[in-house]
Amino acid sequence: MKERISLPLDRTAAVFIDLQEEHRRDPGFLAEGFDRVIANAEALQRAARAGGVPLFHYAYVVDGKADAGGFRPTKADGGPAFSDKDDPNSAICPEVAPLAGERVAIKDRASSFRDDFGPELRMRGVEWIVVCGVWTEACVYETVKDAQALGFRVLVVKDACASGTRAMHEIAVLNLANRLYGGGVATTDAAVTLLSGGEAEVWLATEAVPFRYTAESVSRLYADM
Numbered sequence: 361m362k363e364r365i366s367l368p369l370d371r372t373a374a375v376f377i378d379l380q381e382e383h384r385r386d387p388g389f390l391a392e393g394f395d396r397v398i399a400n401a402e403a404l405q406r407a408a409r410a411g412g413v414p415l416f417h418y419a420y421v422v423d424g425k426a427d428a429g430g431f432r433p434t435k436a437d438g439g440p441a442f443s444d445k446d447d448p449n450s451a452i453c454p455e456v457a458p459l460a461g462e463r464v465a466i467k468d469r470a471s472s473f474r475d476d477f478g479p480e481l482r483m484r485g486v487e488w489i490v491v492c493g494v495w496t497e498a499c500v501y502e503t504v505k506d507a508q509a510l511g512f513r514v515l516v517v518k519d520a521c522a523s524g525t526r527a528m529h530e531i532a533v534l535n536l537a538n539r540l541y542g543g544g545v546a547t548t549d550a551a552v553t554l555l556s557g558g559e560a561e562v563w564l565a566t567e568a569v570p571f572r573y574t575a576e577s578v579s580r581l582y583a584d585m
Contacts, residue, residue: 362585364561365544367515367554373486374408374555375416376401377472377493377500379456383522391494391522392529400520400548401456401492407555409459414484417457417464418472420499421450470499473506481512488513490551492520497532504536504543514543515562517551518585530582534573537585540565545585 379401383391391397408415458464467474481489489512493500500521507514516536523529537545543565550560563585573581 361564361566362561363564364559365554365564366557366559367488367490369411369413369555369557371485371487372490372555373414373416373481373484373488374404374490375418375472375493375503376405376456377418377491377503378420378495379417379453379493380419381451381453383494384453390524392525393522394494397492397494397520397522398453398455400517403548403552404490404492404517404520404555405456407552408490411555411557413490413555414486415458415462416472416477417452417462418493418499418503419450419452419464419466420468420470421466422468470502471506472499472503473510478506478510486512488515490515490517490555492517494521495523495532496521496529497523497535501532501536504540508540508542514540515551515554516540516543516545517548518545518582520548520551527578530578531573533582533585534571534578537563537565538569538571 379398382389384394405415452458489507491500491504491514504514504516516533518533521529521533523532533545544562546554546560546562550562553560571581
């Protein structure tokens with residue numbers, strides 16, 4: 361259901377996931393609507409900085425070592441098929457790059473929750489996490505689920521996320537929303553208002569599995585959130 365809320369800015373963090381050049385430059389890993397995502401992420405960053413909300417930046421980078429199962433795709437030369445540490449396209453896009461003093465971390469798995477991230481947020485007294493990035497069904501999804509498992513409330517900014525296609529993205533948001541207990545889904549405009557200390561209408565998860573979608577109803581349900 362939709363409800364007007366505000367966020368406790370002193371207990372809120374903003375997380376930006378894998379906003380890297382490869383998603384607009386590498387033909388094999390283009391995210392549909394990525395330019396929109398970058399523009400919306402810029403707006404979120406401006407609001408968070410102005411509101412004193414800490415920003416956390418993450419980038420998926422593979423250092424060439426095999427993953428635990430040895431199943432990560434490789435190129436013909438044996439190098440990583442994506443997010444290679446030696447590829448300039450693995451860099452965070454300059455429009456949304458971290459400023460001095462902001463937390464930036466490299467990861468080689470989907471979720472941003474690794475190492476000391478959860479304890480660091482707890483130490484800061486964070487309760488709410490505002491999340492955006494790519495790809496929605498992969499790194500965004502895994503980050504959100506890990507955040508929930510650790511007891512954080514998550515606000516997914518739906519138009520500041522993207523995936524390989526619009527359908528992939530919309531289905532991923534609905535799948536998250538179906539079990540986003542304690543959290544919700546917002547537009548960039550609403551999230552900017554919240555990060556600026558105001559009230560805004562967002563979709564909140566108030567029941568179990570609210571979206572019994574079909575292929576025909578996905579886009580309508582997504583748009584109505």
